[in-house]
Amino acid sequence: MRLLKPTEFKRAFAKGKRLRCSAFTVVANPNELEHPRLGLAISRKAAARSVDRNRIKRVVRESFRRNAPTMNPLDIVVQATPLARTQPNAFLSRKLDDLWLKIK
RNA sequence: UGAGUCGGCUGGACGGUCGCCGCGCGCGUUUAUGCGUCUUGCGGAGGAAAGUCCGGGCUCCAUAGGACAGGGUGCCAGGUAACACCUGGGGGGCGUGAGCCUACGGAAAGUGCCACAGAAAAUAUACCGCCGUGGCCUUCCAGUUUGGUCGUUCGCGGUCGAUUGUGUGAGCUGCGGUAAGGGUGAAAUGGUGCGGUAAGAGCGCACCGCGCCGGCUAACGCCGGCGGCACGGUAAACCCCACCUGGAGCAAGACCAAAUAGGGAAAUAUGUUGCAUUGCGACAAGGCGUUGUCCGCGUCUAUUUCCGGGUAGGUCGCUACAGGCAUAUGGCGACAUAUGUCGCAGAUGAAUGACCGUCGCUCGGCGUAGCCGAGAACAGAACCCGGCUUACCGGCCGACUCACACC
């Protein structure tokens, strides 16, 4: 379910397709498994405080968990932009739902 | 009632649905470690988890011991594993007070610095002033006068000069005395009073301050004796003195270990032949380098097995403790001791969450014992503890101070 190793991240960044919105950048790359996998790349530049980084990660994981059963087997890496730090959870969830639709 | 000081506690509560991480039980699988998972039980961020400013545990490296350098600490005593922390006491400063702050050793070991102003800035000196004395010039006073002039009662008088002075005042100047006073500065060589003197001065005396010696004292300080005073500030300037101090950090460190490349060791290879085929034994043999030849040595190919280092990756370290709570005892206190009781996160591209409902808190509005809307801080463990510092919406409790009013 999760991307864990540096090599997996490198492969996704090298070959994946990118989608953007105001709060997130998503990289998607097909994998050879039965299910999609999620990788989180929330940088210190986007959110300086660890509280904010943890909050964004939780929102992304929760949204991925709800949408994963309907998705194709892809390796997906989510990056956050500085805007994400200032927005409430509901706003971030809507943005993510839009992105999942675009990926399909 | 108002204003304030100090200390402590707390950091929303309950329920439902869907999830995440760890541990345990069960089940399946596996020789086992382990892996998977329907179900089920338990636990799952902080007072600062933060900053990383100190101290310690732990691990590895270094190390006979000592000294120097470097770094740190700096009133005294105690607490502690240790500390730059804490407690108690003292000195200094602030506040009416409760209280608060305090880098608080040494300036006669030495070196450096003290702008501007000021006479002089650390060596003592003397600008103005004050006093004594000599000279020059001059005022007033006193005297002398045979001078000029006016008046006259002819005795003399007034006035202007000249001249004399152990008389007197002012000015200029030389020499000497003085450090009281003035002025400059952040800082000027003890303070006040009386005596004293030509004027002054610890020159003398009283009190205060200061220094030295001795005794008591933890520091602070107290007591006694002696000394006219010898000592500007700065050590968060260099420095001196006393005490402390090896370095690195859990990415420490230990273990398992794929693929690829490379390192080391051994065996085998081709031909002929013997024994009873697989197999074992014997003999012979290649290229290159080492000047020609021979011997010897080195090197060149492939396969298999083994060994060691070790990358990716994984496991351990990893949470039980200088541990929390309660009671008792000792201590002014920090704290210590004893007994009982509790088990309290362990992730690693990194869990601790999302949504809904009810109640509580704060603010605003409607309007009133309710309804509606909004808000709820600082902030997220990464080996673990003890402190310090910094950030923070509010709430609760206790002790104390000041002002006003009433009894």
Added chain:
RNA sequence: CGGGGUGUAGCUCAGUCUGGUAGAGCACUGCCUUCGGGAGGCAGGGGUCGUAGGUUCAAAUCCUGUCUCCCCGA
């Protein structure tokens, strides 16, 4: 986890070690020069020295706390 640096005028930087006057270039304002502009010349204005304390007679400078930004090693 460990280590280093930076903050001064609107901008880019000196000055800090060794305490006493805050300075340079560009930019800005006025005047001269030119038919006008630019360039040039002359004159001028402008700075809580990141912040809070302390040491000192005196602090941008020395000391301590704190904040921002940047960089390096494992």
